[in-house]
Amino acid sequence: MNIDTIIFDLDGTLIDSMGLWRQVDQDFLSSRGIEVPEDLFDHIPGGNSFIQTAQYFKKRFSLRENVYQIMQEWTDLVGFHYRNTIGLKDDAESLLKAIKASSHKLGLATSNSYELAESVLKRNGVWELFDFASTGCKITKGKPYPDIYLYCMEGLKSDAARTIAIEDTLSGVMAAKAAGIYTYGIWDGDSVRDEEKIRKLADDYCLDYICLYEQMKKRVKL
Numbered sequence: 001m002n003i004d005t006i007i008f009d010l011d012g013t014l015i016d017s018m019g020l021w022r023q024v025d026q027d028f029l030s031s032r033g034i035e036v037p038e039d040l041f042d043h044i045p046g047g048n049s050f051i052q053t054a055q056y057f058k059k060r061f062s063l064r065e066n067v068y069q070i071m072q073e074w075t076d077l078v079g080f081h082y083r084n085t086i087g088l089k090d091d092a093e094s095l096l097k098a099i100k101a102s103s104h105k106l107g108l109a110t111s112n113s114y115e116l117a118e119s120v121l122k123r124n125g126v127w128e129l130f131d132f133a134s135t136g137c138k139i140t141k142g143k144p145y146p147d148i149y150l151y152c153m154e155g156l157k158s159d160a161a162r163t164i165a166i167e168d169t170l171s172g173v174m175a176a177k178a179a180g181i182y183t184y185g186i187w188d189g190d191s192v193r194d195e196e197k198i199r200k201l202a203d204d205y206c207l208d209y210i211c212l213y214e215q216m217k218k219r220v221k222l
Helices: 018-030 050-060 067-084 092-101 114-123 147-156 170-178 189-201 209-220
Strands: 005-008 105-110 132-135 163-167 182-186 204-206
Touching (some): 018 067, 050 067, 092 105, 092 209, 132 147, 163 209, 182 189
Parallel strands (some): 005 105, 105 132, 182 204
């Protein structure tokens, strides 16, 4: 494989943040006297970009706020943690720096907002390593649609045949595969219920960044 581009998802892949978003759902709905339904995301109509999720919440719970007000409230709820407490997954920094040192292009493809992605990666000292970020506040069709990845590759001036993606969720793997990209699944505790499906759909699978680093060294000659 003549790979020159590696694209990472953010939440659950590079950073341990999925549990925080579960709490945000709880706090956001509870403040409005709404109990969090067990099937909260079971019937989302497709796509999980920041904008799409806000549209889904507004419609499902008949919220008076507009979509941009909802997104801003979510950003305010988690912003402190993204700026101050959330860290990278173990050994992720070493892999990112090795990729950058090897002159490969480094992309970010996240359903999260640009503001939150920038703040958490700046805090952890790796934001400047990325050549391009494709985020869910800019893309109207989120994962599992391929749009976030297609936009990222366009920004990096790359194509699927020369790209590898790393994802932790089933919808993320589906998005990368739909874009035609060779995709690694990586373990995250929040995606355990989909692990078997992720393993089957992804081209390869790693339990941690030590495994992923070894795989990358073989595949892209870091």
